[in-house]
Amino acid sequence: MNREPYAIALSNAMTEIKKAYPDIKNSFIFTKNGTIITGDQETDEKTMNNILESFENLKEKAKAIGNLKSFNITGKNGKLTLSKIKDMHLLLATSKNADKNHIYSITHVIIPTILKTLESFAPTHLQSPSTKKLVVDTLRFFAGDSVQIDVEILRDWTKNNDPRARVKAAITGEQNTQESINQVHIETFGGNAAVCKVKEINDQKLKGKNMIRIPEKLCKTLEINKGDLVKVKPAL
Amino acid sequence: MLVKNPETDETENDIEELQEKLQEIKDEEGIIGYILRGPKSASIDLKDPTKIIDYAVLSSTTFDAGQNMTEALQMGEVDTIIVESEETKLLSMNINNHRLSIFMEKNVNHDKLYKNLK
Numbered sequence: 001m002n003r004e005p006y007a008i009a010l011s012n013a014m015t016e017i018k019k020a021y022p023d024i025k026n027s028f029i030f031t032k033n034g035t036i037i038t039g040d041q042e043t044d045e046k047t048m049n050n051i052l053e054s055f056e057n058l059k060e061k062a063k064a065i066g067n068l069k070s071f072n073i074t075g076k077n078g079k080l081t082l083s084k085i086k087d088m089h090l091l092l093a094t095s096k097n098a099d100k101n102h103i104y105s106i107t108h109v110i111i112p113t114i115l116k117t118l119e120s121f122a123p124t125h126l127q128s129p130s131t132k133k134l135v136v137d138t139l140r141f142f143a144g145d146s147v148q149i150d151v152e153i154l155r156d157w158t159k160n161n162d163p164r165a166r167v168k169a170a171i172t173g174e175q176n177t178q179e180s181i182n183q184v185h186i187e188t189f190g191g192n193a194a195v196c197k198v199k200e201i202n203d204q205k206l207k208g209k210n211m212i213r214i215p216e217k218l219c220k221t222l223e224i225n226k227g228d229l230v231k232v233k234p235a236l
Numbered sequence: 237m238l239v240k241n242p243e244t245d246e247t248e249n250d251i252e253e254l255q256e257k258l259q260e261i262k263d264e265e266g267i268i269g270y271i272l273r274g275p276k277s278a279s280i281d282l283k284d285p286t287k288i289i290d291y292a293v294l295s296s297t298t299f300d301a302g303q304n305m306t307e308a309l310q311m312g313e314v315d316t317i318i319v320e321s322e323e324t325k326l327l328s329m330n331i332n333n334h335r336l337s338i339f340m341e342k343n344v345n346h347d348k349l350y351k352n353l354k
Contacts, residue, residue, distance in 0.1 A: 061294045065323075069321055
């Protein structure tokens, strides 16, 4: 996914938040894989990378107590709050007397809402036309290693969107179709990705619900759960 | 004649007092254990002894990460650090030149522990 428009939107949002909450001195957002999405202008890249390196090391060691959810420091001159928001991490450095409720609102309400809104815009503005944003449903063990998608989506993908192919089809009268889709590329919003075999959804009740059914094992690998959104496109 | 250094005595008394408080804290509900590390010695009391190494490494890494981050953001000396996972929490703090890490279940009020120890 082209993250640039996403980063710009997020950066603008962070700037506005900083104006509303002057206690915020530094802020930046990065993915769980350590990619910085956006940061404020006062925090240089070297500082962000330095903090990121320390955090990645801590995250690894913190597995002793489970998956790291938040990290807070109270220093003599300020506070640092590092929170996990979906697949991202938000760092906020504030003055020592920053209002706890304000920080909570930012980390638990404002930023998650902005991220959710941006993600909902993603299919129309930030992704290529063949990419679909689908809701995850889990397939239990012994259901094979293929994912399942609506047959309409698979049919849609087999139509060739290349304008030259469309013109050729119009001239020759041949069908404007590609070979059938056997594999799809799945990408999570946290940046994890996988290519796997695809079949059409066989459960009548689940058809037409913009859903992708993924085997539990693959869900674990991709670190996603039922109800999450993923980006799916044909793997040609 | 034995001459006592009042400063050293005061610190030793403080540490003894701290260890007494930790003995009481470790029996409280939800407390998993603690690691207290001084310049010359360390005391560890964890309910699950198999986790000593992992928890000691985490405690040490927490202090290092805290120091690096506060230096990078010019936040001054570290007072307290809280590391939270889904079910467990770690409170780390410096007391009298000793590094203390208390491991607890998530629902334990760490502010209360902090006030009791400082």
